[in-house]
Amino acid sequence: MFKKILIANRGEIAVRIIKACQEIGIRTVAVYSEVDRKSLHVQTADEAVCIGPAPAIESYLNMDRIIQAAHDKDAEAVHPGYGFLAENAEFARLCEREKIVFIGPNSRALKLAGDKVRSRQTIEKAGIPIIPGMKGFYKDISNYDDEARRIGYPVMIKASAGGGGKGMRIVSSAKELKPALEAGMREAKSAFGNESVYLEKYIEEPRHVEFQVLADNYGNIVHLFERECSIQRRHQKIVEETPSQALDPELRLKMGEIAKKVMQVTGYNNAGTVEFLLDKDKNFYFLEVNARLQVEHPVTELTTGVDLVHLQISIASGEKLPFTQDELEQKGHAIECRIYAEDPLNNFLPSSGKVLFFKEPRGPGVRHDCGIYSGCDVPIFYDPILAKLIVWAEDREKACQRMINALNDYVILGIKTTIDFLKDVINHPQFRQGETTTGFIKNNLDGWKGKEKSKEKQSLAALAAAFDSFNKTYTRTGTAAEKKEIYSPWLMLGKWRLGGG
């Protein structure tokens, strides 16, 4: 087993991986950009190395600096998290060359997964159903136009190098293609350092169902059942759950076996996800392999009882899978809500700034994977994900109730977040009935305005503010603190309190 691991990431996923390492006695090295000095992952790790300025391209995507940090700190392995370099085959190859273990698939499998066109060919050859799409890559934008006409509009633009909605665009007619391609390429470049995009037939109103797969270095492969991630906005997943309401045991078995076959024919090892689209008639199509730990991995952990990060590390260190397919089962229901720094009342614009106050939910069945704290800064440079709230309960309805309760208990002041929006997603009758497709948000919550605020609640807010001002005034004159046992911010200062006291 490794003695020290470098985590080439930031935010909640870096913290998640650092904690997993600490549990099994592995020292951790965080890397950080200049604006991230006070980030939680820097505080949580045993060691922390600054790798450059704020823009990701100069820090979290800077392979040489990261490799150098790993060497300097004697880290035997690098965990890339998700995003940034997680699916960068060149980085995986560089690690291999530098004798640093890359905690992820081998670079050949990673390259194949990243090359969406070639991987589609491999999958198709193996007899697995795929979505009609481009057969090759082109430099010239006019070739994309030809391909789009061949496939038939509407088509989807996707980044070759990664997922997460970055670079994705739906194009319904030829005249929209060029600007959409340009925007998609810029986003792909900015997110993954690679501007390659490709086209695929756009399937309307599908469900997004994916299978978590684990493969050790000795050809043993298991799947850990599905996750349904149909609730998306801008092709970005925002709510994920397992089990999917659309799968029966037979379909689950069939898709699970195919997911394993995908791993097999692509020579894959470590943790990966095989994504499918499931149409209304329960036909499913291979979409792509996500060659990394997914944002939504916790729902699988809560229902199967495995720790995917621990397993990634043990597989990378050369251990065999500790269980067979027969030993795995799903229990209960888990839902994840992604907490983004976005303003749902204002077209989901990113919301950077200072988190003035933060209180996280807790309680039975509630898990919170989190990268922020009261007083932290949310910089403009990186992904707007702040945290993930995951609940487990005996069944889906109880999980929904638990999620609503936890979201109500979740307070972030100072920046805008998606928390209130998420409550209305989970509370929506269509969601409660399990009628979830990728069009859910657009069909049901477009132009979301939030709940009406009653006169009574407005008064309460005014009352709280008045009380706050009242104590400010009293404390200024130095009487209130002595007079009554109020808990004013000034009292925190103890004997150094300034002013009249």
Next chain:
Amino acid sequence: MFKKILIANRGEIAVRIIKACQEIGIRTVAVYSEVDRKSLHVQTADEAVCIGPAPAIESYLNMDRIIQAAHDKDAEAVHPGYGFLAENAEFARLCEREKIVFIGPNSRALKLAGDKVRSRQTIEKAGIPIIPGMKGFYKDISNYDDEARRIGYPVMIKASAGGGGKGMRIVSSAKELKPALEAGMREAKSAFGNESVYLEKYIEEPRHVEFQVLADNYGNIVHLFERECSIQRRHQKIVEETPSQALDPELRLKMGEIAKKVMQVTGYNNAGTVEFLLDKDKNFYFLEVNARLQVEHPVTELTTGVDLVHLQISIASGEKLPFTQDELEQKGHAIECRIYAEDPLNNFLPSSGKVLFFKEPRGPGVRHDCGIYSGCDVPIFYDPILAKLIVWAEDREKACQRMINALNDYVILGIKTTIDFLKDVINHPQFRQGETTTGFIKNNLDGWKGKEKSKEKQSLAALAAAFDSFNKTYTRTGTAAEKKEIYSPWLMLGKWRLGGG
């Protein structure tokens, strides 16, 4: 199902029950004593009623005030939590008379469970092995002397009305009996409002193994497997786990069946716990029935996936058990550490006062049931339990690692707690090997002194304090805040900052 429930308790368990109610759409009424106005359970509940002065006997044990509050607020049911009135048959009877549902066993079963002598007779008659002990109650202390001689020293003094170590004393010779009885009676009176105590043969170095049982109002009874609670100090459980390392499937089956039989012959309903002592030769003896939700109930919840508070409520509302014995199974391993406000470096003296800062652990597999917050007061009047830290993992060793990590991540400043002591319990080789008996603390951690603090750590503490003073000095003169982006307490005040700025 009930629309509104009154919770006749305080602290972590009141908060736990309030949250469980909120999840299933039940409104909650908290009750509080005058010193508890700012307690977490008052903040968390929908409504809160003050029921008297600080001493428990005038508030949390004041049945009339609590019944009155339930009537005033139209609460249909009362959940008593643990301690206080939880096992008070008179209170249960009063609720029945006042047409308020008592969420717990019926008053006859409660009375029998509370009458340890009569319940021992009932159990013995049913052919279940019991510990030799007193056959009756006496007013006169000299009769206890006779009984002790008959049973044979060492004997154990126990409170008839409750558990939790309150009133318990081991007496190894006749001359120690009288003062020990007096102290035990006073403690029993103070804790349960009932001074009755009884004697039992003291079994040396046993394990404490108990079975969680659920019985609905229609005669259906299941057990939810065991909890081992051998790690005790002053007969107070401090670490609990499941599964027990001492049970094999055969013994588990046998004890589980006997636990169900105990419930049956005592006419019990709702949630209860059947406690056994298990000696070195794996003989087990019935100890008593705990006729309430136990402090340690979360370890059962984490390994079986049920919510015991939800089940208590649904059973009390007349619903049938939603599962049969066959459908229940244990998965993984769970450990609970109780976080007490006690000073382990000073004979575990209670430590009341203000919690100046509080940071709770989180992460996969970590649950924290908690009654405190940064800035709260811990009053001298009640039980010193602050919170419970519970972890789940695939196996016992991983659960231990996770617990150590979570305890390291747990910060309470301003009052003394048992957190550091608990780390040394979990880290102890005997504990790791599962060699747990009720003598564990006395045998292994008597006179605990804590870890040696290195010169380097002392320097770091001084450095942090110096930095704190440095900023205080700078901020006083009004330069630092503008000069650099430090996060001084003064900066929290924003534009109302006093002094030079």
Next chain:
Amino acid sequence: MEFEFLIENVLQKISLEEKKNLFIVSDGETTFDADIHYVSPNIISILIGDCSYQVYLARDKENRYVYLEGHHFIVQEPSVEGEGYKSGEEKSQEDILMVKAPMPGKVIKINVSEKEEVRKNQTLAIVEAMKMENEIKSSIEGYVKKIFVSEGDLVDSEKPLIELEPKIS
């Protein structure tokens, strides 16, 4: 003691008088007793007729941020200068003509040049933040009067990007 606040652009008047351990509160319409305490610097516990409210409150230079019972409020003191809190819908004529950065970010593309005629909903510029591109569109038909930024500039929220001139039709 009297207080006035702007909450969602509505002026709220409220008075507090301390009496023993309670406050007598009047919001203009009704008068009631409230038992109010700080439980920590950002949490206020309020009991009104036994109903318990947990209110979270934080402050920055301009606003108080309040969360209670599932709702967020931005509370301003009326004397505070500068922009009120506006939702996307409530833009003044001035806001329409002066196109501002909707959030802090980086200008990655300017799609128009000065004097150019623009259609309604035409993309004027693209600002990127947190790795998402946001297209800044014209809400009128008109002309580009002035461009204040260049591609690559980091801009703060409310920074003017482009000034438009309406088409007189």
Next chain:
Amino acid sequence: MEFEFLIENVLQKISLEEKKNLFIVSDGETTFDADIHYVSPNIISILIGDCSYQVYLARDKENRYVYLEGHHFIVQEPSVEGEGYKSGEEKSQEDILMVKAPMPGKVIKINVSEKEEVRKNQTLAIVEAMKMENEIKSSIEGYVKKIFVSEGDLVDSEKPLIELEPKIS
């Protein structure tokens, strides 16, 4: 800037000089650079040679409470008057003769009367807090000189309960 603290009864001297974004720290023996920041009012992040330390710190009237790397420290300023932090073992002669309440609580029983002779380890009084009884025992052989409290009294920590007189043997 020089600082002195009492940590576990040991005087610690430390000096801090600010230099760019770092501090030059000297603890008398070694001098090193440290990158130190508040991340919130009670959390300080320290990097020394890339090693990351998260330090928790809170203050009350008398002490600073520090938690780092699994260890608790009580940090006092040397100028602070009054009792130092003492563990159970380090009692002065004065402490032995003046029996004090070990924690805030209620005196529920006084087992001796004035002038009475007491053995070592004899129970003098019982103080209850948080529902646990705590027996206050004599650590010497001697006589009860004075009793300051009555049964039922609420007492604060360090409140004198009973004064003893040693037996001259």
